[in-house]
Amino acid sequence: MNTKVTIAGVEFKNPVMTASGTFGSGMEYSEFVDLNRLGAVVTKGVASVPWPGNPTPRVAEVYGGMLNAIGLQNPGIDVFMQRDIPFLKQYDTEIIVNVCGKTVEDYVDVVEKLGDEPAVAMLEINVSCPNVKEGAIAFGQKADALYNITAELKKHAKQPIIMKLSPNVTDITEMAKAAEAAGADALSLINTITGMKIDIHKRTFAIANKTGGMSGPAIKPVAVRMVYQVAQAVKIPIIGMGGIANAEDAIEFLLAGASAVSIGAMNFVNPYTTVEVVEGIEAYMKKYHVEDIRELIGAVR
């Protein structure tokens, strides 16, 4: 039975990854999960300098999911390369670094520094975080802006780049096509859906940032639909995510056209989710006599 998938020339032992921002750099969850079991660890977004993030409260629960507006708190690329990469290198899993920035130059700076680190397999470019005022989503909601930043980063990146798409757009296929046309090696989707919760007892916003990105099982149907649409619109591989709680959910994304899947908010609910999804996919393949996982990718049209 083959569970290996290949994305932009990088081979993953299985299609199960972590969604950026929900798993740190793996350190915190390594107490629960054997990171060697995962196809890849996708790190929390890292910028050229440390970012303090947003005021609290930063998280709130909503029906079947949660809102967050962390604001990409991160230690900056220098600390990240000295601490987080060496930690991840101890494991037999691929490293995908999520890159964020306020300006094109910020992204280029991080991408170039990571170019010196052969242990990093791919870069995921965060142009879709809804929780920071500058940069990030500003590049991810207009097709021409997305095209430009993708093309620019392709000039500087040594590793293949994944553009992480926002669902907060009118037509996600336009964004996907723009990224593909600019040379993106892969796409990941969806980032969180912008939401709001009001605390009626305190008569204030549940999140200090007023809005937050919604994630969790409640957003899964939206994510599956978008993965399917994008899979029909582009030829580059897709990493699908959005509310995956178990192997059944993950298989839906594969069938919709994703070559790999990421587990996000559900890590908070069940810290063992990632490994359970790996095992559940294998059990599904056995049950339906699927010899090669690639038979599942995009099998539902």
Add this chain to the structure above:
Amino acid sequence: MKQKVTATVISQKEIAPAIYDMWIATDLAEQALPGQFICVYPKNKSTLLPRPISICEVAGDKKALRIVYRIAGQGTTEFSGYQAGESVEVLGTLGNGFPVAAGKGKKVFLMGGGIGVPPILQLAKELREEGLAKEEIQIVVGYRDSRMFLKEDLEQYGTVYVATEDGSFGTKGNVMNAIEENGISADVIFACGPMPMLRAIKQYAEEKDITAYISLEEHMACGVGACLGCVVKTKKADHHSHVHNARICTDGPVFEAAEVDI
């Protein structure tokens, strides 16, 4: 080691209006420290996130944990309905807890306000085991009114001073008023309670030039330091992100008052 485990409810009762007292059987008790917390998972899958709840007491045989919590929303409402024998998913033990050693050989204030009172109990118990006399363990607790909880439990280990907001028992006002009215003092403070109380304690500790260890709370998602949801501003750069934002769940929940901006 942090683990997600299935615990069994041993007993549960309402000990004050909307305040529930639940004992759960779990091996996590073996590693539990005063001031640490556990995350309790609702069974209703529309309320996904675990609820962080402080550890109130560890059973003598280290086979069970006691949590005392207030009904604050859907999750805790669900928990309050659990009966003896029912299973419950918990993640723990989390956070660093109170530095018990910092109280050794000293006269201490253990201060708790409202639903911040519970973690004070296990701390009082352990300070007593460390050899502090009951007179040295000065427990100052604040409640809304005379419908108090855990007072008798606390009296086993220390001298208890009470403040109530409506003056129906003890000092009228808050824990700071109780300290003043009783003319008591301490070498070190351990506290858990609402933010205005913790701010007053931080200020009091600075004036008296003593150390205060305060336990903070914030909305959390993961409880293990990954999501960066629950942060507090710190004087020094935090060791994780180097941005003066420490994670309450893993770097705390107990901090030296002088080291945080609250």
